[in-house]
Each structure stands twice: as structure tokens, then as C-alpha cells.
């Protein structure tokens with residue numbers, strides 16, 4: 282077994298400029314069914330956040346959705362004080378629960394298909410989980426890339442990448458590109474962003490995009506650069522863009 | 531200026547006060563100041579025994595039964611010069627902290643019109659001067675467009691409440707019909723029914739209570755399920771160095787300034803000491819959890835919010851369903 286020190290603990294002890302590199306280099310420390318991990322949310326958080334998520338299609342990732350969620354769960358408006366990160370809590374809830382849900386889907390994968398195919402199917406499954414809220418996903422990305430939440434966001438992305446690799450069966454250490462969690466994270470993140478612009482029926486364009494990028498995998502050695510770009514793009518352009526549209530970030 | 535004297539005195543005070551050795555007697559500080567401090571209750575350090583439980587009054591140990599009246603007399607004597615004291619203790623920033631405190635709670639119900647009975651019931655404990663209540667009212671009205679929520683300002687001390695009412699009139703909050711006043715001990719809120727309050731706030735009050743667990747139990751009782759307990763209080767600095775500097779300031783200079791500005795050294799001395807006595811962030815959070823509240827942010831290892839490196843701190847708890 283690899284070192285068990287939590288990823289974020291390692292992460293936060295390093296100077297900020299090094300962190301994004303570091304995230305990708307820590308050894309894998311967590312998979313949803315490798316350890317008996319404590320449930321990520323308390324029953325109260327679970328009740329309110331899952332109810333809030335149901336309001337995202339109408340209200341977006343906003344405090345209004347959070348308040349509506351609290352009411353649906355039988356709580357008061359003021360109970361949203363339980364979530365100091367406000368609307369970001371809904372985003373995180375979605376990311377964590379959908380990542381954990383991947384394990385259930387993995388069993389339906391055909392065992393004879395190769396790793397790249399498995400990864401593609403899993404990633405696609407995960408992308409489709411964004412479907413009900415995809416027209417609000419840019420708000421989520423904007424929240425994810427604010428300085429305050431960036432460490433959590435990168436960590437979640439790294440965990441997702443790990444989970445995809447793990448569930449696809451990539452347990453052996455090889456030099457193949459797909460053992461590079463950074464490269465996979467970058468591909469996934471770009472596909473997710475692509476999906477927010479995708480108007481095709483059933484998101485077939487996103488599917489093609491993902492397939493293409495994974496096939497190019499061998500060539501994309503510059504995974505870290507790409508992540509840098511992804512982060513830069515979110516933090517700069519997207520946030521500004523949304524601010525100009527009056528989204529409060 | 532008298533700066534050298536001040537510095538020398540504060541150094542001496544700090545030296546004597548750190549580490550604290552309760553029961554502490556102000557009398558030993560300085561001959562000059564001693565004349566103003568002749569309170570007979572200081573002469574006899576009380577002994578702990580079963581019949582006469584004791585509690586802390588600043589660094590003194592006093593019978594529990596008398597703490598309440600002593601605290602009352604402190605606040606009677608500082609009621610009018612109250613802002614000066616807060617400015618001194620918070621290095622001039624307590625207004626910003628209070629703004630932040632209220633904004634972070636985000637009280638009120640969005641677009642709640644008057645008279646439909648659906649506003650929040652907010653209880654501001656140790657609300658004395660109305661500082662928190664006025665801010666809550668403004669937040670409800672201006673930020674949430676809520677014209678229905680009501681605030682009960684409660685304090686043990688009628689002089690503080692009188693000061694609050696005066697400020698309410700002057701500030702134009704008096705006529706709104708949304709403010710009411712309740713003279714009560716936070717440890718015994720029998721005037722308030724069970725499960726009747728959406729939000730319980732207490733700013734710079736808890737440390738004065740004789741029994742904090744009792745106050746927490748009462749808070750838990752009066753809150754509705756889902757209701758929020760929110761507390762703003764002076765706290766422990768995270769940095770040893772800053773802590774040393776701040777203590778030097780608070781123990782050394784503040785009582786002295788209190789003496790000069792308000793002519794009341796002892797009350798200010800009590801305030802400084804009561805802050806020192808208050809449990810640290812982690813311990814206080816534990817007490818809130820113990821009372822049955824869900825504490826936000828515990829899992830992320832941040833069950834509270836430090837302000838200015840921990841000079842003050844915000845703690846919250848949500849009553850479960």
C-alpha cells in the first residue's frame with residue numbers, strides 16, 4: 282500500500298505555486314472501495330444538499346437553490362449556515378457523489394475491453410451525470426476556480442482521475458500515458474468544458490471529442506501544461522466572462 | 531506626554547499578570563490605582579466548598595450566586611462608555627466584526643412581506659446596546675427585502691437595555707414594531723417558549739455568563755429545529771507572538787485607559803480578565819457540540835471562523851431536526 286497521508290495535507294504544506302504540480306505527483310491514497318472511507322457527508326448535509334441539487338436546473342448553483350434545499354429537507358432558511366462555503370457546497374456535493382457513484386457503474390463494463398476503452402466509457406458515464414445541470418455547469422466551473430476553492434477543486438479532479446484509472450483496472454505501474462493522472466484529468470476537464478458548449482443531441486459531439494482526445498493520449502505528454510492552461514482559463518477568462526454577465530463570484 | 535509612565539506601568543502589570551494566578555487582586559498592581567479599587571469583596575479570596583459553589587469573576591474566584599450581580603454592576607458602570615471599551619479591546623474593529631458576523635449569518639427571509647406571519651423570530655442575547663439587533667434588522671430589510679422578521683433584544687441588565695432603547699429611538703428603529711426588549715438572564719430564558727426561535731445571536735456576551743453550558747442548553751431549548759446559534763466573542767490568538775503583544779496591550783494598557791477615559795478601572799480590568807478566562811476556540815466548539823448542535827465546517831477541521839488572527843471568533847451551531 283502506498284503512503285496514507287491525506288492528499289490535501291501534503292498539498293497544503295507546499296507553497297502555492299508548487300501545489301498544482303504537486304497534486305499530480307502524490308501517490309494515490311484513496312479509492313472509493315479500497316478503503317472503508319467515512320461517509321463524506323453527514324445525514325443532515327446529505328438531506329439538504331441533495332435537495333438543493335434538485336433545484337439547480339431552475340436556480341443554478343446559487344444560495345437560492347441551497348435555501349430551497351433546506352426547506353425541502355424540513356429545515357429553515359437560516360439552517361444554510363451549516364454550509365460556510367454557500368453555493369459551492371452544492372458543486373462539491375455533486376462532484377463527490379458522482380465520483381463515488383462511478384464504482385457502481387464499473388461492474389457493468391466488459392472485462393475484455395482494453396483500458397483506454399474502459400476509461401472512455403467511465404469518463405463518458407461521469408460526463409453524462411452532468412447532463413441535468415449542464416446549462417449551469419459554467420457557474421460551477423467558475424466557483425470551482427476561485428482562489429478560495431481551487432485546492433478543493435484540484436483535489437477533486439485528481440481523485441476523479443484516480444478513480445477512473447483504478448476502476449478501469451490500471452493498477453500496474455507502467456509507463457503508458459494513461460497512468461499519468463494529470464493527463465487524464467486534463468482530458469476529462471477539457472471534455473467537461475466542451476460539453477457546456479455542446480448543442481448536439483445526446484451530447485454526441487462531446488463523446489467524439491473525448492474519444493479523439495483519449496486516442497491522442499500518447500501524444501499528449503504535456504498534461505501538466507494543459508492543466509495549467511485549464512486552471513488559468515477558468516480562473517481568468519471564465520470568471521471575468523461570467524462576472525460581466527452579472528453572475529456573482 | 532505620559533507615554534514612558536504608561537509603558538512602564540504596563541510592563542509591570544504584564545509582568546505581574548502573566549501567567550495568571552487566580553484569585554487575582556488588582557490591589558497589588560499599583561498604589562496609585564488602588565485607591566479607586568476599594569471594593570470590599572476583593573479582600574477575601576473565597577474557598578471552594580460544596581454548599582457555596584464558586585465561579586470566576588475575571589481572575590477572581592467568587593461564589594456563583596454573586597457573579598450575576600457583579601457582572602451587572604460592571605455593565606452598569608460601562609453602559610455609557612461602552613463603545614470606548616469595545617474600541618479598545620478590538621483595536622477599533624468591532625464594528626467591522628459585527629458587520630461581518632451579521633452578513634455571514636445572512637438573517638431574514640427573501641422577499642418576505644409584512645404581516646404574512648412568515649418572518650423569522652430572532653433573539654439577540656446580551657444584546658444590550660442593540661448593536662447586533664440594528665444590523666440584523668437592516669440586513670433583513672435591505673439585503674433580504676424582508677419586512678416581517680422580528681428581533682427580541684435580551685439582556686440581563688436594564689441599564690444596557692435602556693441604552694439600547696435610546697439608540698433605537700435615535701436611529702429610527704423604534705417605530706418599526708419589529709424590535710422588542712426582554713430583560714432576562716441568558717441562563718434562564720423562561721419567558722421564551724421551546725422551539726420558538728429561528729436565530730439566536732450573542733456577541734461579546736457569553737464570556738460573562740456564570741454557566742456557559744446552562745446558557746447553551748437554554749439556547750438549544752428555545753431554538754426551533756433547524757435554528758441557528760451564532761456567537762461572536764473575543765478569543766485566543768493563533769500566534770504566540772501576537773498573543774503576547776495583545777495581552778500586554780489588553781492587560782497593561784486597557785484598564786489604565788479605562789481609568790483615564792471612563793474613570794472606572796476595575797470594570798475594565800474585569801472585562802480584560804474575563805476574555806482571558808474564556809475557553810479557546812476548540813474547547814468552545816466542543817461545548818457547542820456537547821449541547822447537541824451540529825457545528826458547520828467541523829469535517830474540514832474548521833468549526834469556527836477566526837477574525838484578525840483570533841482576537842475574535844465566530845462559532846455557529848445548527849439545531850438538528
Ligand SMILES: C[S@@+](CC[C@H](N)C(=O)[O-])C[C@H]1O[C@@H](n2cnc3c(N)ncnc32)[C@H](O)[C@@H]1O
Pocket residue numbers: 601602605655656657658659660661662684685686687690714715716717732733734735738739740
Ligand atoms: C460586552 S456587552 C455586549 C453587548 C452587545 N451584544 C455588543 O456586542 O455590543 C455584554 C452584555 O452581556 C450582558 N450580560 C452579562 N451577563 C448576562 C447574562 N447572564 N444574561 C444576559 N445578559 C448578560 C451584559 O449586561 C452586557 O450588556
